[in-house]
Every structure is written in structure tokens, then in C-alpha cells.
Amino acid sequence: MEPALRVPHFVVVxxxxxxxxLIVSVPSRVAGATARLxxxxxxxxxxxxxxxxxxxxxxxxxxxxPANQWLRATLLELSxxxxxxxxxxxxxxxxxxxAADPLERxxxxxxxxRLPGEQENLRPLLRD
Numbered sequence: 001m002e003p004a005l006r007v008p009h010f011v012v013v014x015x016x017x018x019x020x021x022l023i024v025s026v027p028s029r030v031a032g033a034t035a036r037l038x039x040x041x042x043x044x045x046x047x048x049x050x051x052x053x054x055x056x057x058x059x060x061x062x063x064x065x066p067a068n069q070w071l072r073a074t075l076l077e078l079s080x081x082x083x084x085x086x087x088x089x090x091x092x093x094x095x096x097x098x099a100a101d102p103l104e105r106x107x108x109x110x111x112x113x114r115l116p117g118e119q120e121n122l123r124p125l126l127r128d
Contacts, residue, residue, distance in 0.1 A: 014040060025049075069101035077107045080114060090115075 004022055007013055014034035017024050026034070031042040056075055062068040076096055096108035112118040 014038065064100065069103055073101065073103040073107035076104065077111060080111045 005013075005016065007016070010026065010030070013024050014026060014030060015038065016022075018034065018038035018040040025045060028042075031040075034040050035042045056072060058068055058072070073096075076093060079093075093108045093111050096104050097112070099105050099108070
């Protein structure tokens with residue numbers, strides 16, 4: 001089967017398909033938001049779909065750049081809903097507790113303090 005439509009970014013897809021008889025597969029959070037904004041119906045996929053990793057990379061020359069530090073801290077904070085389901089993301093948050101940037105450290109503390117069992121782990125790290 002050939003795609004009926006190609007778009008430059010997936011964000012516009014739900015708004016387009018809401019007014020057609022087309023179907024699309026998107027992440028569940030995008031589908032939920034779409035259903036709240038449009039009359040599109042959301043159904044689970046009939047087959048299992050593997051998870052995927054999301055990574056953030058930056059060049060060492062921007063390691064101490066305030067704007068880049070803010071962006072990394074913000075991305076870390078936005079990832080909170082997935083922390084308890086992702087060992088890799090949890091490891092990144094724990095590593096961020098020792099970051100040079102106070103914004104990044106603060107974001108990590110806020111995130112980890114929300115998870116059961118992490119409050120106890122935060123005490124010795126915050127004394128460093």
C-alpha cells in the first residue's frame with residue numbers, strides 16, 4: 001500500500017487526517033491531544049510496536065553555554081513522565097545531579113524527587 005500523503009513534519013498529520021477518511025499511526029500522546037482538538041477517533045494498534053530511544057547530544061563547546069544548559073534542563077524536566085519507565089533516562093537524570101550547571105541539577109532534583117524511592121537517593125548526592 002502506498003502512502004496517500006507525505007508531509008514535512010508529523011505534527012500536522014493529525015489535523016489533516018481529522019477531516020478525511022485516512023488513518024495514521026502516531027505516538028499515543030499525539031493521538032490523545034489530537035482527539036481532544038478534533039473529532040478524530042483513537043484506537044490502539046493491533047500489533048505490538050517496539051519502543052524507541054530519545055537522546056540529546058551537544059558539542060563540548062556549548063557545554064557551559066547558558067542557553068544550551070537551559071535547553072538541556074528543560075528537556076530533562078519535560079521527560080519526567082517517562083522517567084520511571086526508562087532506566088536510561090533515569091540514569092541521565094541521576095548523572096545530571098552532578099552537572100556543573102545549577103539549572104540542570106535543579107531540574108534533575110525536581111524530577112527525581114517525584115519518583116518513589118528516589119527521595120532517599122537524593123539526600124547524599126545533594127550534600128556533595
